Every structure is written in structure tokens, then in C-alpha cells.
Amino acid sequence: MTRAILDATARGLVDEIAADPFAPLRVAVLAPGGHGKTTFLRELGEVYRGAGVPVLESLADAVAAADDDAALLVDDAHLLDDATLDELRGLVDTRRLRIAVACRPWPRPAALTELTAALSRTRPPLLPRPLDHQQTEDFLAARLHLPPGPAVVEFLRGQTGGVPGFLDRVVAALDPSGEPAAHLPPAAIAAFGPDLDRLDPDAQRLLLAVEAGVGLHIDLLGQLLSRDQDAVSDVMQACRATGLLGNDGTLLPIGRRAVAALIPAEQRIGVRQRLAELQLDRGAPVLGLASSLLDSGASGGSVATVFHVAAREALPDEPALSARLFAAAVAAGEPPSAVKVGWAGAAALSGDLDAALRLADQLIAAPDPVDRAAGANVAAAALAHCGQLGRSAELYRWAGTDSARAFAAVGLLGTGHPDSAAKLAETSADDGPPTLLAGAASLMSQGIHDSVTGSATTALSALLRSAALLEPAGRAALLPDSPAALAAVVAVHCGELSIAESVLQRAVAANTGGPLMSVRHLLLLGWIAMVRGNTVAARDFLTSATAKTPTLCPRDWLFATALELGLARRTSDLAALHRTWGAACEAVMRHPVDLFTLLPLGEFVIVAARLRDQDRLAPHLHEALDLVTRLGGAPLWATTLHWAGLHAAIIAEQPDAAAEHARALTACAGHSRYGAVISAAADSWIAVVGGDVDPARVEDAARGLHGVGLWWDGARLAGQAAIRTSDRAAMVSLLDCARLLQGKATGRAAQATPADEHRAARAAAPTDDLAATRLSDREREVAELVLSGLTYKQIGDRLFISAKTVEHHMARMRQRLGCTSRGELLTQLRRLLGATA
Template sequence: MTHPVTRPQPLLDPRTRHLLDTFASVPDPTPRLAVVAPGGHGKTTLLRALAEACRRAGVDVAPQRRDLPDTGDDPVLLVDDAHHLSDPQLRDLRRRVERGRQGVVVACRPWPRPTALTDLLETLDLGTPPLTLGPLDHERTAGLLAESLDATPPPGLVEHVHAQTGGVPRFVRRVAEALADQRRRGDRDLPAEVPPAAVARFRHDLDRLDPDVRRLLLALEAGVGLRMDLLGALLGRAADEVGEVMAAARATGLLAADGALLPISRAAVRSLLPAEQRVGVRQRLAELQLARGGPVLPLARSLLGTGIGGESVAAAFEAAAGEALTAEPALSAQLFAAAAAAGRPVSALATGWARAAALAGDLDPALRLADQVIGADDSADRADAARVAAAALAHRGQLGRSAELYRWAGSGSAPAFAAVGLVGTGQLGPAEPLLAETPSGEPPTLLAGAASLMALGVHESVTGCWTGALATLVRASSLLEPAGRAVPLPDSPAALAALVALHCGELDVADSVLARALAAGMGGALMTPRHRLLQAWILMARGKTALAAERLGQIRKDTRALEPRDWLFAVALDVGLARRGSDLPALRETWSHAGEAVLRHPVDLFTFLPMGELAVAAARLREQDRIIPHLREAAALARRLGDPPLWVTPLHWAGLHAALVADQHAVAEEHATALVANRHHNRYCAVLAAAAECWLGVASGVIDPARTEAAARGLRDAGLCWDGARLAGQAAIRTSDRKAMVGLLECARMLQGRAAGARTVAGQAVPHRGGAGRGDGAQLSDREREVATLVLSGLTYKQVADRLFISAKTVEHHMARIRTRLGCANRSELLTQLRHLLRGDNAPA
């Protein structure tokens, strides 16, 4: 009769279960068996199960002990942890096995393996081959969890526990019991980490470790891996002798099959072993790695915040800072600071530290550290520090001062970057001698080549063909992509290429080059906000205002503090989005920031776009006095450069709209004339020139519908969808020709991305074909529903009119008809009725 094994059943693999069932059905009075497994794999549990099977079969079993009782020859002798027995005890056991009158079952770890234990295991092997216990599979892990939790565990929990414990039975049981305790306290959430109660139970295991094994585990926890030379130096052993310590560590059960610490073991080593031991091992490993010229970043990272000091530690922190510079500049700056705190002189670290801080976007310490080096007459790093300071000042809006520092640095990429700054501040003559591809004697690095192309592209944008300038800047960006992550840039060729593309209507090119720069991490965290802000600007130009606002909000969320140049673009985006949404309150709120932004950032060539946007907003708010001095600076700068059409055309376009908003028709004509004069420079200039002439007609009430519609569609084709829709819409509400009005309104809606259809006939609402009972929203026409929804959102009649390309008087007429139709006595009752009627249309509450 087969007697089932009860409690330990989930731990048994098929071979072990078969062995027990066979013994229970066909008892062997003198069993001989060796059970070999690392700690925690169930050897003790198996001996208990075997003792129970012997008793059920009527076979006497000696009490399970770790010494050798004097039991005579009758009972079966079960010996646990035989690797702890002395040589005489092991030889005695071997003699008992050889006599054959007594059953002997021995359980031991695979290490240590003294000669006497090896002889004993070989003798036992003559009977039954040794039984090797492995980790639990997922099924048996689930069974053990179910036993402890008294419920079927979810698959996710089984996977989590198995991954953390490697299926080691003892560890699985510890986690299961800790989870059961949590469940009893009412916590039924799936744990993200190993329960602390399970980790705490490893303390006894770690206390019993040999010192060398403990140091090995600490080294593995530090991330060294199986570097036998490094581990040998740490342990003071030859590389081939490290294998013995590794075997001892494997025998504990704390390691996976590949020699790595199990996640639960790592948590135990990290939290239970004394901090001074962990720090000491990591410090020694860092010293050894540094002496070998190996990477020290993982080790140095783990030593941050420990307060450890000394020359060797400081050297490790400095080396790690260099390793982290490209991928993690903020961490690099932390490591430089740690090196200084550990005793390294700040003067020896300042240049690298400044570069790391700049790449991380932290310009205050970058400028402070760089300035210290520049001011030290005996420093060999003054030119490098000047390049860092120059890049930082460009982001701070000091493009002229940045160019001066680059000229002073005078090597590598500095002359080319100086040329960019000089052109950007209207100093074309001093810039031209700096345009050589590579300074004499300098290595032709990727950075030097990209900077040279960048300078040539900017120069060509003001003196030559726009296509050549754009192509040169795009090539510069491509050249810098592999090497631009670790260089503080005053501006990136990608950003300048995008600006040139925006100035000539090549929005797809702008979007593509910015996306590639962001993917390559060009310029590090310092340049990332600029690239993303220009992407948002492209979206605004295309009329995708909601998406542009979303991107702008995400940039502000992700960026600690925008530098003046980026802040200027961000504020101009706020202003532009508010203006395009006819949101006058938001425009007024943003304008207070705009005034400060233009004060903090002097005008340069690369700020013409935001200056133009602010000029239109200033006219809308009657705040022209705040922006006129800056616009005069922009005009003077453009004149010094010869009024390059590519750069001044968008500025004149913005000036035209600002003048129209302010009813300054003479000024508007001046800007239109300038646009027309540049119409042959490129297609984009021609489109804006044609649209400018149409705007003058709209302002004077002389409207050519066909010409206006063609101009509006041309703006759309140039990427300016919102501008095109606005031109067609404003022309529609100012024409006296009813047929022209309908055609232009349909064109405006199409350009705005809204479905064109028979919503109006000669400006009159077409009733919705539906029920018209009181209290039914279907009694409103499509146009009336649209007007009502916008009014409920808080817009004024003028703002609704701007949004829908109709007059404010027409909005008022729509609301009057709605009020009459609904029988409302006053405005308050009207708004209440509309909220109820339009609730299904997501009207504001």
C-alpha cells in the first residue's frame, strides 16, 4: 500500500516523490542514499519525509541528529549537514555503510568537500546514485505559496516570488510566510519588492558565513560580476583560488546558477550586513579598478553619500565623473562634487565639473567654476573653461559676450562658434575671417567639422541662398549627432537649421532635424528644451494649437528652470497660443512674463520669431511701448546684416499684423512693401507677399475673393494653416458680396481643419432637422449650438467671432434668437438652459 507524503509534498520533484513512494510500498530496511544540494534546497525536509516513510513502513529510524548516535546496527541512520562532520565521524559512517547491516542516508552541501566526505559519498553511490535537489519550478512555487496563503496565488505573484527567490525552497517559504502575515493584517496588494520580514530572516544565514564568502557576496552585490582577477585581488588569493570561495558561496544557496546573487539575497546583503563592511569592500574594489584602468562608475555611484574620503576615493570619484559625463551629466557633476569633498582640490576639478554642470543644464555652477579657471593665470585649462562659459552665456542671452569668449579661447571649434555669435549679433565683418573649416594645426574632429559647417550655414543664411544655408546646417547637424552629447553647445546646428526652415516655410525639414537631434541627445540636457520648444513652435505655426500647448506644458514640467533664451521662446509660445485662441484674459496674464523675458534676453538674429509674435500681442493689448525699443534693435541688427530676406520676412509679416491690429495703416503698408520687395527670394517670401497685399485689401474693405482665397491656400501650403484660415475668415466677414462671403468662410473652415458644409446660407442659420420641443437641444441649429458652446466656455462675443470667422454682431444676433426661442427672461436663465440643453455636447457646467 502506498502511503502519501503530506506536508512537504509541494517541495518534492518527481524523482524524489517517486523514491519516497517506492520506499513506502517496498520498504528497504537498510537504505543507502546521499542527498546533495546547496543550503535551503530542502535536504532537511526530505530527511523528515524519509523518516516518516520509514516509520509508516515499519522500519526503525534513529532520531535525526547532526552527530552520530551510538544506535547499534538496527535503525536507519539519517545524517543531516554531513559537511560539518569531522574526518573521524565521516570515516565511521563509511565503515557502517560498508558493513551493510545499517541503513545510512546522508545529506550535505556540495561544498566543502573534504576527502573523507568524498570517500563516503563514493561508497554510498555504489547503492543508489546521489539525489541532487534543485530549485522549485513555477508549479511547485505556486503550490508552496498556496499552502502558506491558504488560497490559489495569482500567476503574477507566483512569477514575482519565483524571480526574487530563484525557486530556492527555503527562500520561497520565507516570502510565503511573510506574505501570509501581510494578508492577515489586511494588506492584499501584490508586493513590488521582497517583503522586509522575509529579508530579515537571512540574518542568521549571513552571520554564519566565512569572512571570504561574505566579502565575495559584498563584491557581487556591488556589481563586480565574475571578474576573477579583481575578486582575487580583493580576497588576497590567486585567481584560480577564487573558485573555492565561489564554490563555498554557491553552497549557501544565495547564488543563482550563473553565479549572480539572487534578488532576495542581494536585498539581504544590502540591508543586513554592516554598512562599514559594504563601504570598505566597495572602496577597495574602486581602488583596484582604478589601478587597472577599469571602469569605476558603478562602484563610485554606490559610494555617493557615504561621507567616505581619502586620496584614492577622490581619484575614483573623479574618474567616475569622466565616465558619466556623456550619458549622465547630472551624475557626473555630483561625482565631481564628491571628489572635491573627498579631498581633491577644486581647481583640479573645475573645468570638468563646469562642463558636466553645463551639460546637465545647471548654468550657475557651470559659470562660477569656469570663471574661476579663466581667472587663474597658471591654469592650463583656461581655454576649455572659456568654451564652457561661452556656451552657458549664449543660453543666458549674452550672445555677444559668448562670441568674445570663443574668440579668446581660439582653438578647436571655438572660432566657428564665435562666428555664429558674431553673425547673430550683426557683426558680419569680424565673423568672416573665422569661417575657415578647421583652424591650422587642429585635428579635424566631428565637433570641429560640425561647428565649421554651422558657421558657414549661418553666414550663408544672411548673404546667400536659403537652400544652401539650410542644406549646410542640416549636414552640420547630421555630422554632430554621434559626438554632440558630451559637448556644451552655444546653440545646436539642428536648432539653427530648424529656425532657418521656419523662416522659409520648410516645416517638415525643421521637424525632422529636431527629432533626430533629440534622439541623439545633442547638447545634452542643456539643449533639450530648445529643441522641444522649436518643435512646439512648428505645431503652433501649423495651427495645431492644442498639441502645441500640451507640448509646452510638458516642457515646463520636465525642465527645472528655463534659461532666458528658452524662456523667451516659451513666453512667445504662450502669447501666440493665447492670440490664436482669441483668449484675451490668457494673453493679458502672459504679457507680464513677456515684458520680463524681453528684458532678460537682448535681441539677436535668432530671436526674430518670438519678437515678431510679441509685437502682434503688444498691439492687441495696446502695449506697444514695451516692445518698440526691442523691435528697433532688431531692425538695426537686420540693417547691419544687409536686411537678409530670409530673416526679415517673418519679422515684417508680424509687423504687418501688429500694425493692422493697432490700426496703423501706414506702418502696415511699409511692412507689406518690404515683403513685396523680397518676394523673389524664395517661394515662402512670395506667399507672404501675396498674403500681405490681401491683408491690406481686407483692412481697406477692397477684397478680391479669388485672390484672397488663393493667398490663404498658399499660406496653408507653406505650413501656416492658422494664418491662412484667419485671412480667409476676416475677408469673409468684411466683404459685402454674400456669395464671396460663403466661399471664403468655407475656405476658412477647410484651412482650419473643420468640415466644410452647408452650415450657413448668406450668414443665416440652417435649422437642425430634429425635434423642436422646448427643452430639446435639437431645436438649435448647428451654428447656434457652436456659438452657444463657446459662450458657455467663457469667451466674449468678440472672441467667439474671431474663433468662428464671423462678426461680433452676428454672435449677438445668434444669442438673441436662441434666447427668444427658449423663452428665457434674462441672460442668467439663458445660460442655465443652455448648460442643460448642451450637456450631451460636453458644454461647460
């Protein structure tokens, strides 16, 4: 006989009876549906029959039985009428037969209570429990005739709660020809239909309420069912008796799916709508219920109000959901004028700038001055993200609130209008409330003003205080730019990369500015990693940022494209430069030049020179230079711009232009330590390119660049000087400096070296170890880079050696491996290093 899979207590009783089948037995078996009561009685019957004990399964058989040693096994006693239950109790009292009676805990008529009490006088009731993990595995293995994987066992036990009857329904619905998968077949859900149909309407409504997330809120359930507390408890007991509802008031996952799928949709919507209305009347949260009514077709005044209230609840944490709820409120009958302000703000915060601008434009034309100001604020913020900083400033100025005027001043400074910004600061305030947003906006304005006219230290201080002030309430703040982002941009422009990184990390943790700002914060973190030479981390930030939204706003697209180009330039990936350049040119044309996008513009200018397309970017560079001129020179901002212009001129072999940028950097040198470092590095670059390599001067300049966060630039300066000097000792010293600075730049999250990549490739693919050992580490590095498609010059730049040295390594490898042609050498290297073409 194949033993059934029972829980420990049930199995223990079966084994006890098997050891002494003729011992007296009177036991009540109490458990909800699916818990194995029937299986237990079946197993018990097999034991008795095997021992020669007659098994009776009906009261009529028991009354007629002449053998007092028979065993009477009664299932589903909760369905019997009172008279039958009384007769069963009489048999128990006579002690004529061995008796086991199984029933659910509900319904509980008095006659059944008396029967189970009589059975319990000699033995406590048997209470079958769900199967544990091992029992579930054994159960599935027995039904499936093969051992299931751990993931399948864990999934099915989690979905069914280990209730054997529910597990059996899942197994019965599985495809017998295939292996079990971690999913619930539709047929397994459909099998619960008869169970739900047998419930009365109140029990169905209660299950629908629980499925909607109400839990054990007895007062709310009472209002839903129009019952008092005791009556609600009775309905809940009826639901628990099905096995679908736990004592904690939650549905098993399989039960939740069954209730959602099998009870008619109109009942489900009706219950949720009524619950939402009740919650609204109580002043309780309605977001969860309202969300479940989206796209259901529910409408009417109360539903519209529910959607409206839920939209406001969702705004701080889920602005995209908030915008959907505002739209649903209008569709359900809410007047558009009542929701348009919130709807426009939610759309903007979620990053749907087109919808935000459309709604804001309608508000700007509204008769209510409050609505007009709100619309102007939304449109201004959206336009700033679209790159229209000048138009954004105009709208903020028109809106007239304290925070709007401060944001307008930031926009005016960012577009090169310091006089207008100063006049705006002189206008009287609107006596609005001194909110966190108003305070943060004021500090933002002060910080940007200081960055143009004062010192980097005072500018950063104001911006950092602004960022900290906004953190507690910044999730729902609709911003043209976040103080954290502006602080980071200023910090990068003055060489304070650690400060930039810290303030951005805090903004990400606080979700300042919501989804609208999250992409910008990640892109700026990627920019910092790129400047430090950590291309792996920079790539990760870029990937995370672009994964957040299918369409980047113009400002974010500008930074993302510049970051893509910057990574390609730093890894000498000429193909990627060409591939991205078209998008970069479009991004530049779509985004007017402003103070806060000089970083990507500088990268574009350098790449344009690398691709011999500098004429296309020349007007934008001239416009940027004119911008800083209108701001009185703005050394903090001009330094990075001239540094990029210097490199572009060097790459384009334009010595006069390079000298002009170097002179401009000299003029900025006295304004900050960063300016002095950049000026010294510029002079060193000019000298190196001209063939005048002073090792001590180059090392000082390279270490200075590293000290202000430009780790990759510092290593590159030393490396380029090394390959341009004819002094062997100077070359070795400069190469050591370059490698040291490059190593410090990579840190713990460093980009893998070519040697590391080679070792990983060898571990992953079979190679000819004997032949591979003929190559030195440096030759392996060179071989890897040649196979990746880089030119000798690009490889030299990457490894801080000359192109001639790369050629020498290739010649040595060709001779050592006995190759007669370059093609044969590349074939051998692919085989040896596990590389691909």
C-alpha cells in the same frame, strides 16, 4: 495532510514513495540554502509515518533501531563531522534502512562526497529547483490564505528567484492584516543576517564585490582576496551554497539588498575602494565603482584619482554625474587646478550654468593660458544659453581657437555686427587640430553668414552639413547653440518646416550637445508643431522639454513661454494668455534681442496686441527691426518679424503700422519663394480686414501659407475672410478651404475636434441620450466651447463662423430645450453633454 509546495522533481519522488512506502530508498538531496531540502524531508517523514514506517532523524537513533524497515532522514549533512559521515556511509552500505540525506553543495569534505556517491549508486541525487510561476502562486496562496495578484507573484518571484525558503521569509515578514504588496519588507531582508554572519570574511568580501558589479572577473577577485584562481572558486562555491549567488555570478535581488544592508558599511566601502584602485591600476573602467563611493566619505590620493578618472568617463553620457565626480575628487584630495577645466565643462553640459560660470571665471583668471582659453570657452557657451550672445562672442574671440572664432562670428552676426564678424573671419587660424567640432563650427559660421547675405538654400545647406558632421561626437560637445537648432530656426524662417523637423529629430536621437541642448531641440520641435496647428503635439513637446530640468536657462525659458502663449492664442484661451503674460514680459526683459530669438519675440508682439499691452513690447520690436537693418535688411530673418508685426498691428487696429509692415514684406518678396508667399498673404490680410474679400485671391494666399508650413495661419486667413464676406457662395467656399487646410494641419497626431471631445465625454459619463440627440453636431460643438468658457467671438474664430452665427445656435438650443434663461440653458447643456462648469 496539507501538501507542501515542492518543485516538480521533489514532488514526484514524494508521490512515488507514497505509492509504495515500503520500497527501498537511498537518496541524496543536494541544493543550496532555501531550496526546500528540509521541507522535502518533512513531507517525506509525514508520508512514512502515515504508512506506519518509523522515522528516525539522528544517527544515534539509527544505530539503536531494531527495525530495519525504518526510514532515516538526515538534514544539513554538510555540517556533520567526518566520523558521523563515515558511520552514515556504513549504514548505506549495509542497506538496513531507508535513507535520505540532505546537504548543501558546499562545504564538501571528502567524507560527504563519499557518502553522496554511495547514495547515488541506486538513485541519482535529487536536485530541488526554484519554484516556477505557478508553483510560486500556489506557495503564496497557501501561506497567505488568499490568492495573490499576478503583479505580486511576478515581483516576489523575481526578487527571490522562486527560492521557497526566501519566499517564506518574505511572507513571514508581511503584515498579516493587509493584502500582500509588491515590495520587500525590511524584516525579510533582516532575516538573512545569520546566513551572512556565518560566512567567513573572504566570502563576505566576495559577495560585496559581486554586489558592486564585478561579476565573474576571477583575476580581479583574486587580487581583492589575495588568492589564486582555485581558491577564489572555493570561496565562490561557499557563496553559492547560501542560495544568494547564482551560477552566473550574480546575486538574487533580495540577496543584493541583504548584502548591501546587513554587511557593515565600512566593509562595503573598503571593498569598493579597493576594487576601484585595482581597476585603475589595470586601466579598466571605474565609473560604476566610483559612483557607488559618492557621499561615502572615502578619501585619499587613490580615491581622488578614481573619482577624477570616473568623471572623465561619465562626461559624454552623464555630465551631471561627471560634475559630481569632479567635485568628489576635489573633496577627496585632488588639487582643484587639476579638475577645474573638466568640472566646468561637465557643469555646463549638464545645464548647471551658474556653477559652470563660477568655475569658468576662476579659470579665466588662471595663469595657465590653456586653462584661460578653456574657461573662456565654457563661459562663452554658458552665456549664450543665458541670452548674453554679445558677451559670449567677446569671450569666444578672446579664447582664440578655431572653433571659438567660428562661434564668435555666429554671435557677432546674431547681435547685428557683420563687420566685426567679417574681420574675425580674416584673422589667421591657430593651426589647431581639424576636429569634428572645429569643422562643424566653421560650417555653422558660414551658414549664418549666408542666411544674412546669401540665399536660404546655401545657408541651410551649410547648417545641415554642420549638424551631420557633429552627430558622431556631439554628445560631449559644449556648444553655444547646436547646428541642428540653428538649421531649424533658419528653416522655420524660410518655410522649410519638414527640413527643420528632420534635423531636430536627428539631433535628439544623437543627443547632440548633451542635456544642455536637449531642451532647446524639443522646444523647437514643439514650435514647428504649433506653427502647423498641431497643438496636441506641441503641448507634448513643451511638457517633455520642461520636465527635463527644474529651471530653464533664459533662452529656453523665452521659447517655452512663447510656445505657451502661442498655444493659448491658437486655442483662443484668453485666461491662459493673461496667466502667462507676466512671465512672458519678464522672459523678454531678461533676454536681449538677437537674431535667433525673433520667433518668440514675434509671438510676444502679437499677444501683446491681443492683450492691449503692445507699448511694453514696442522697444523690443524696434530693437529687432534695428538689428535686421544693421545686417543689411536680412530678408530671410526680417520676413517673419514683419509678418508678426503685421498681425499685431491688425489686432491693435493700427492700419498705418500694418501697411508699413506689408510694404516691408513686399520688399522681401523677391528674395525667396517664402518671402513671396508671405508678402501675398500680407496683402490679402490687409484687404480682408478692410472688407475687400476676393475669394480666389484669399484661397491662393491661404494655400500658399499652408505650402510653406504655416498651416494654422492659412486656415485662419480663409476663415476670417469667410466671416467678413456678404457673398454666401464665397463664404461657403472659403469655409471649405479653411476646414480643408485645418484638417491637413492636424494629421495623424491631430488635435481632437470639439465633436471628438464631446463623443469622448459622452462615453465617459452618463447622459440623457434622447435629449442629446436633439442637438446637431454643430450645436454640440458650440455647446462644448460655451461650457469651456469661450466667448462667442472666440468660438467663431475656432469654428470659422461668425459670432452672430454662434448666438443663433445658442438661441435655437435654448428654444429646443425649453429653457427660460441662459443659466438654465447652461445647466441643461452640462447635464446633456457630461461637461463641467
